[in-house]
Amino acid sequence: MVPSKAEHLKNVAERARAIMEKENVEALVASSCENFYYLSGHPSTFMYTLRMSEVALAVMFRDPSRRTVIIMNEFEAAGVPADLPECELRTYPTWVDVDDPLGLRGAKYEGRRPVNHQVQEMFGLLGQVLAGHGIHSGRIAVELNSMRYPAVNALREAVPGLELTEAGAILTELRALKTPWEIAHLRKSCEYAEIGIAETIKGIRAGSSAAEIADAFRLALLTHADGSSSRFHMISVGAHFAPAHIFDTRPGQPGDLIKFDVGVDVAGYGSDIARTFVLGAPSDTVKRIYGALRAGHDRLLELIEPGMPMKQAFDEVMPLIRRSGLPNYNRGHLGHSAGLSLAAEEAPFLSPSEKTVFRPGMVICLETPYYGYGVGSIMIEDMVLVTDNGCERLNKLSRDLISL
Secondary structure: OOHHHHHHHHHHHHHHHHHHHHHHEEEEOOOOHHHHHHHHHHHHHHHHHHHHOEEEEEEEEOOOOEEEEEEHHHHOOOOOOOOOOEEEEEEOOOOOOOOOOOOOOOOHHHOOOOOOOHHHHHHHHHHHHHHHHOOOOOOEEHHHHHHHHHHHHEEEEHOOEEEEEEEEHHHHHHHHHHHHHHHHHHHHHHHHHHHHHHHHOOOOOOOOOHHHHHHHHHHHHHHOOOOOOOOEEEEEEOOOOEEEEEOOOOOOOOOOOOEEEEEEEEEEEEEEEEEEOOOOOOOOHHHHHHHHHHHHHHHHHHHOOOOHHHHHHHHHHHHHHOOOOOOOOOOOHHHHHHHHHHHOEEEEEEOOOOOOEOOOOOEEEEEEEEEEEOOOEOOOOOOOOOOOOEEEEEEOOOOOEEEE
16 A cells, blocks of 8 residues: 555654654744655745745644644745645745636735745744744744855744744754655655666667766656656766766767766655666776775675664774775765755765664665776665665665676
8 A cells, every 4th residue: 555645744743743842842944945845745846946945934833733834925835735734824925926816715815915025024924823823932943054144034033032943953853764655755766766777778888978878867767767857867987977967978988987876856755876887898996996895885785774873884884895905995974864855865874973873764875986086986876775674775776897
């Protein structure tokens, strides 16, 4: 049975309220595109597509009798489903004129235009919502670190009697543990990314450029992965390992490495996987490097289990990679959580300072990347689901260095 979004949102709300109770926080306010979607279940077009900041808020209350409130401009709010689970919609006026010539909105239609700047309108409405729920004092958690300075000032003016605390740690703790609904999307996104790679490599040969391979990857998703879109595709050919927005057109030569570091979007959730191929036979240097990375990667897959600190996995595997043929290998982390982040990587990380422990329900990307001048990019990256007994690898593609 396919998990439902309603069950997902209920799970998120229950865990969020437990954290708010522990931290003595009256309300949790999300203002970034990913966290707004996470708390409300509705992706904001203004934030996701137009990359606008501070245009919508999702407000979740510690009191379980209160529904989550979506605060959004009236233009975009017209697209919010009326049956969005456990949510209440409140709107503020925007510069776009929205009319109601047939009287469909009735008394709900006000026809107002903004008097103040957008953030003042939005946070002014937040102040009204909080006051209407009896929150005149106490603490609210807000994404202060991701907000611009004028927006923070407008927020402080709108809620002068409240203590503002940073919401980042709460949201990171929440998002690190995936619901069955989220896991289903991440499984599919991983499957589609692998379909894109598998279809693309069928046409790669000496002379193929990174630009041609990137075009083929996008086309493979459209034709073989239900038309899903690429969230990102870092594809390199030969010694040119730097990430590129406009891809290199230089033809690949025998012996060149071809690296795919790609992610596919499914309902706002993105995979992050990587595989490396070689045109013809790999050099001895490449085989040595790949062998060391593979030894570390395979050990990560064996190590992970519930209760293990992420720091411990990093501390064991980094020396192994160095002993296996890369004595100078140096990485800040060997993996990260996967989910909603448009930046692909999200906390927590498998790093030397990370105290978070693996828990069942986490989806983690394990990676051992290498970038070398004159060599290029070599990557192995898998997505795993932490289970009660260890971890389940979501990838199906071989982890061998395959010659094309």
